[in-house]
Amino acid sequence: MMIISDYEITVLLLSLKVASISSIIAFFPSLIIAYFLARKNFFGKSFVDGLIHLPLVLPPVVIGFFLLIIFGKNGLVGDIFFSTFNIRISFTWIAAVIASAVMGFPLFVRSIRQSISEIDPKIIEAAQTLGANKLKILKKIIIPLSKKGIITGFILSFSRSLGEFGATITFAGNIFGETQTLPLAIYSSLQDPDANLIVIRLVGISIFISLAALMISNRLSK
């Protein structure tokens, strides 16, 4: 009766968990940065812009390496977490979330930025003259009017996370039930001479989910 096996369910649920949490985490900073990039001019804007887009163009393994340096047990931030809170970040599902969030971040920023820059500045000016504060403008004008960009960004970052491989395997490892997401499971099964069927099934699941995400995104952003 079971259409998909326990192994596949574990991998799938973990992938969905990592993808959704990383997209949710990436949302707020993306919104803030997208707002500044779309609305403000400041010194070093093109540098910040470039920095944010780095995960899009750098090899994912390089991102994984940087994350290890920052969040590894002896890393700049990881050391503080480990020695004061006794929390380990690298090689846990949290590491997979961080890797995905970083990789999806530029996609998120790009699409929100696009939507925000399409908002007529006169609406914001009008709200300001009527006495709305920044938070109110954000809540009542910017977020509702850039809904399309936020949804697209969310789906893009979610799908990017479902496909994330290089940064995850470097920074979070390939631990079944903890950090082994769909692409890592496919990679592992590809190494196993007796697992051809599992590979095909996992590839099928992966295509199905990605296609579904894109279709939902198209529907929602209309």
Add this chain to the structure above:
Amino acid sequence: MIIHNSLNSIIFKNYLKIIFIFFILFSEALKATENTYIGYASSLHNVMKEIINNYEKQSDVKLKFGMGASGNIAQQIMRDAPYDIFISANKKWINYLDKHQKIKERQPWISNSLSVIGPMKSIDNLTLNANERFCLADPKNAPLGLYSREAINALNLKIPDNQIIFLKDAASVQYYLSINECDYAITYSSNISNLANNIDVHNIPLNLYSDIAYEIGILRLNKDTQDFVNYLHQPSVLGILKNHGFIIDR
């Protein structure tokens, strides 16, 4: 603007020629690959670089090499990777290729031993805190993982599953040890020379795991491959291997 336009028109008018030139260039590049390809177990990483360097100095043969878990390379060969020589860290993956008629000739080579690395006085008082991680090579493809599992069973070590980090091959175990991500690990004794001094290394008695038998498989028999394999058995090469901690006389 004018320059820009004229460049565009040159490209546009001659695009067929340009494609043709690229095609010629690439086909030349493809034809020129009369190299010897060697795939080897990742535990040989450092030493093979040295051996291959020395060999290329005395011979005009160009060697190209790839490394990884022995099982990984065997899988690549099954999918028609162009390796001419394959050095595995156990017999299993040579047998696997032999069964699929990929191996023309096989020769036993050297051996190795295992060490446990971690902050303890001796292997007997190895206890893992809840927060500590034990790094092992993935037994699916890395022979190191298989040997480690035998040793763990023989030593009766209790390591909770959720504290094990499986890494893809011996080289990654070494890498993650070197950046302190692993609190404990089992690794080849040949791979510990470049670890920090303050890390405790404990040899595991040889009788607790099966013989770590490196084996050479020749996939394409010709003069180049045979010369190189003969070279691998020479005293000077075996001396280098011994200096790196491999066992020469089994």
